[in-house]
Amino acid sequence: MAARTVLNTARRFPYTFAPALARAFGVEVSAIAIMLGAVQGVSLLSPLFGSLGDRFGYRKMMVTGLTLLFPLTLLAFSLPFYMLFILAVTASVGKALFDPSIQAYIGHRLPPERHGLGMGIIELAWSAATFLGVPVIGYLMEWWDYRAPFVALGVAGLIFALLLHGRMPVVNEEKEDIERPSLGSILTLIAGNPATKWALGVGFFISMANDGLFVVYGGYLEDNFGLGLSALGLATIAIGASEAAGEGATALFADKIGLRRALGLGCFSSAAAYFLLPFLSSSLYASLFGLAFIFLTFEFSVVVSFSLFIGLLPRARGTFIASYIAAMGLGR
Numbered sequence: 001m002a003a004r005t006v007l008n009t010a011r012r013f014p015y016t017f018a019p020a021l022a023r024a025f026g027v028e029v030s031a032i033a034i035m036l037g038a039v040q041g042v043s044l045l046s047p048l049f050g051s052l053g054d055r056f057g058y059r060k061m062m063v064t065g066l067t068l069l070f071p072l073t074l075l076a077f078s079l080p081f082y083m084l085f086i087l088a089v090t091a092s093v094g095k096a097l098f099d100p101s102i103q104a105y106i107g108h109r110l111p112p113e114r115h116g117l118g119m120g121i122i123e124l125a126w127s128a129a130t131f132l133g134v135p136v137i138g139y140l141m142e143w144w145d146y147r148a149p150f151v152a153l154g155v156a157g158l159i160f161a162l163l164l165h166g167r168m169p170v171v172n173e174e175k176e177d178i179e180r181p182s183l184g185s186i187l188t189l190i191a192g193n194p195a196t197k198w199a200l201g202v203g204f205f206i207s208m209a210n211d212g213l214f215v216v217y218g219g220y221l222e223d224n225f226g227l228g229l230s231a232l233g234l235a236t237i238a239i240g241a242s243e244a245a246g247e248g249a250t251a252l253f254a255d256k257i258g259l260r261r262a263l264g265l266g267c268f269s270s271a272a273a274y275f276l277l278p279f280l281s282s283s284l285y286a287s288l289f290g291l292a293f294i295f296l297t298f299e300f301s302v303v304v305s306f307s308l309f310i311g312l313l314p315r316a317r318g319t320f321i322a323s324y325i326a327a328m329g330l331g332r
Helices: 002-016 018-025 029-056 058-067 070-076 081-109 112-143 148-167 183-191 194-214 217-225 229-257 259-280 284-309 314-331
Strands: none
Touching: 002 018, 002 029, 002 058, 002 081, 002 112, 002 148, 018 029, 018 081, 029 058, 029 081, 029 183, 029 314, 058 081, 058 148, 070 081, 070 148, 081 112, 081 148, 081 314, 112 148, 112 229, 112 259, 112 284, 183 194, 183 314, 194 259, 194 284, 194 314, 217 229, 217 284, 229 259, 229 284, 259 284, 284 314
16 A cells, blocks of 8 residues: 555646646646646556556566656756656556556455455555645655655655565466466457446446546636635545545445445445535535535445456456556546
């Protein structure tokens, strides 16, 4: 979880500090936005990266993904913006290698009746990046300058890569005599399985619904209630808390009530929350409650879906989960 928090912090902090990074590298904020778009675009190649875990081992891909953070330390030197662009995309490849591999690893190591617990715990790293990682990055930028977070993240990535290599039990290695299918055969398997196609559709639509709200909720609060930047920041913290609650609820309850039932409950609750939000617009507190509930149910649905779908293709867990991540990316 700690290693994944480092990767998630590397992904999330440029959004928060985009103006500061633009000033530091002497570019417009729009250039940072283009860079972030390229970083997000890497997720569309997730099936390729996920298949590497199925073929060569999940631990190897996790270690490789963390190691790809280390080149960020080059930004300790005064480098031009194009180097930031290249290194940010490189780090995003590391995350694309790590995420499906850790999720497939959980699916392989834990029995199905504990998938919700395992996924809920590792997904807490997403909200931890908001509550812990991004504030630490802000402190480092004030203490030193814009170069500090890149050095810290690069060194942390290398340290966790060494720890995982030395301490994490191996799965999917030659000694376990596990079949290593090619990417083409795996994609054919996914395309020929009705359950996997339905699952990809679930990821696409729940992501599309949430992202449509995510890009406008700040303007909604500002226009309706006149919130300033600091108040919007507090609203974002509330949303982060809701995400953590959704992840925690998955870990605590999803296995007990059954993953299929939990996913249905999450999707139904999300739909109800979206429907009710317009009726809560007369009150700031009611609107904040509605938004928080939406993000709680969305996060619960997403983490439960990972927990359930990780078992659809046991021979190709990494590739399918990576395909699911790509479907969610298309929904955005």
